[in-house]
Amino acid sequence: MRVVFLAPLYPPEMIEYTRGLAEVGAExxxxxxxxxxxxxxxxxxxxxxxxxxxxxxxxxxxxxxVSAWLRGRSIDRVLANWEPLVILAARxxxxxxxxxxxVDAVRGFRDKQLMKERVAxxxxxxxxxxxxxxxRDVRAAAEELGYPLIVKPIAGAGSADTYKAESPAELxxxxxKMRGVGEASCEEYIDGEEFTFDTVCIEGKPAYENVAAYxxxxxxxxxLEWVSPVIITVRDLLQPxxxxxxxxxxxxxxxxxxxxxxxxxxxxxTPKGEAxxxxxxxxxxxxxxxxQMNYTSDIDLFREWARVSCHxxxxxxxxxxxxxxxxxxxxRGQGRITRIDGLDEFVKxxxxxxxEEQLLRPGTPRRNxxxxxxxxxxxxxxxxxxxEAHRLSFAAATDITxxxx
Ligand SMILES: Nc1ncnc2c1ncn2[C@@H]1O[C@H](COP(=O)(O)OP(=O)(O)OP(=O)(O)O)[C@@H](O)[C@H]1O
Ligand SMILES: [Mg+2]
Numbered sequence: 001m002r003v004v005f006l007a008p009l010y011p012p013e014m015i016e017y018t019r020g021l022a023e024v025g026a027e028x029x030x031x032x033x034x035x036x037x038x039x040x041x042x043x044x045x046x047x048x049x050x051x052x053x054x055x056x057x058x059x060x061x062x063x064x065x066v067s068a069w070l071r072g073r074s075i076d077r078v079l080a081n082w083e084p085l086v087i088l089a090a091r092x093x094x095x096x097x098x099x100x101x102x103v104d105a106v107r108g109f110r111d112k113q114l115m116k117e118r119v120a121x122x123x124x125x126x127x128x129x130x131x132x133x134x135x136r137d138v139r140a141a142a143e144e145l146g147y148p149l150i151v152k153p154i155a156g157a158g159s160a161d162t163y164k165a166e167s168p169a170e171l172x173x174x175x176x177k178m179r180g181v182g183e184a185s186c187e188e189y190i191d192g193e194e195f196t197f198d199t200v201c202i203e204g205k206p207a208y209e210n211v212a213a214y215x216x217x218x219x220x221x222x223x224l225e226w227v228s229p230v231i232i233t234v235r236d237l238l239q240p241x242x243x244x245x246x247x248x249x250x251x252x253x254x255x256x257x258x259x260x261x262x263x264x265x266x267x268x269x270t271p272k273g274e275a276x277x278x279x280x281x282x283x284x285x286x287x288x289x290x291x292q293m294n295y296t297s298d299i300d301l302f303r304e305w306a307r308v309s310c311h312x313x314x315x316x317x318x319x320x321x322x323x324x325x326x327x328x329x330x331x332r333g334q335g336r337i338t339r340i341d342g343l344d345e346f347v348k349x350x351x352x353x354x355x356e357e358q359l360l361r362p363g364t365p366r367r368n369x370x371x372x373x374x375x376x377x378x379x380x381x382x383x384x385x386x387x388e389a390h391r392l393s394f395a396a397a398t399d400i401t402x403x404x405x
Pocket of ligand 2: 218266279
């Protein structure tokens with residue numbers, strides 16, 4: 001089994017998928033813009049070969065270079081788990097006549113307006129929305145959809161440039177901020193709680209499912225620096241309040257023609273109990289959610305994804321044993337981390353329930369919390385009872401304080 005895997009070491013968790021592929025017996029042909037000489041030893045051991053390209057986002061150029069590189073060798077799969085590269089992987093599959101999702105199917109997971117149109121056409125509940133190319137389109141959408149209004153890039157990720165406008169005056173400010181964005185999606189604001197629905201699919205059917213709760217919703221995580229964002233995987237997927245979202249998620253996979261691989265969907269649970277579609281990607285979620293899923297069941301989804309992608313089987317026992325909560329911290333002040341307060345006490349409180357602690361150490365420069373949810377590091381806890389996982393997560397959120405200067 002020969003697999004072309006795009007960006008095998010960036011973002012860093014891609015190294016784990018590269019490992020997974022090697023562990024299920026694939027010969028991995030990595031393609032990325034990291035210089036060959038800079039490949040860390042732990043990635044090299046999993047790579048059969050590697051092609052360095054000048055710019056991984058330059059689709060035409062990458063397609064030409066990869067085709068020339070692999071001429072004469074038969075390739076079985078082209079895979080990518082990083083959002084900006086899922087279309088490129090599909091274009092390579094089409095060029096080489098390879099199995100896997102088509103460009104058209106992948107576009108349904110990448111273009112937020114097309115996605116909602118396809119999901120709505122299947123009779124599922126999506127926020128009302130309009131595609132906007134110009135300022136005038138945005139104002140026309142606001143007239144039609146009313147306030148609050150969500151405005152975001154069509155091909156967005158990381159809640160970058162996603163805004164909520166409560167009034168025409170706020171919309172003016174947002175329009176000014178979004179001058180660099182080519183195409184926007186304007187949406188009806190959906191009130192309620194927000195969850196994920198994650199899967200590993202075989203030909204569109206989930207071999208694995210997960211739901212995680214966002215506390216608070218990502219828009220607030222990304223706009224309020226003082227918040228310590230918490231995400232908790234839910235152990236009990238059979239509870240009634242989640243059924244609407246899980247059923248919605250399964251139907252969305254059908255509506256969009258999902259093939260084989262990871263999906264990461266976001267959905268809203270309104271105060272009336274209705275599940276409303278948010279968005280979906282045909283790739284794993286970021287910000288350690290795959291680690292959280294692994295901690296939920298003591299499994300290795302990096303490897304299971306590889307097995308599914310190469311051999312069409314899922315082997316792990318995914319019995320859900322824990323609720324796994326991750327808490328991202330943001331230091332007070334700018335510059336370098338100087339001090340972490342409350343950590344020793346938290347470590348004592350959490351005991352065996354603390355499974356990871358990766359807060360940035362004093363002396364390390366702060367990360368840009370607007371650019372990455374990882375912020376200044378995280379702690380990860382787990383507990384068989386949701387209420388306990390929730391209590392420990394919020395103890396970390398409120399009782400650990402990081403400082404920088
Ligand atoms: N129609 C909506 N109603 C209410 N909230 C919304 C709506 N659309 C987006 N949001 C909020 O904004 C967040 C970011 O939007 P979205 O997920 O579409 O963008 P994104 O850039 O892909 O973000 P991420 O990469 O963080 O998932 C959502 O998680 C949600 O909290
Ligand atoms: Mg999102």
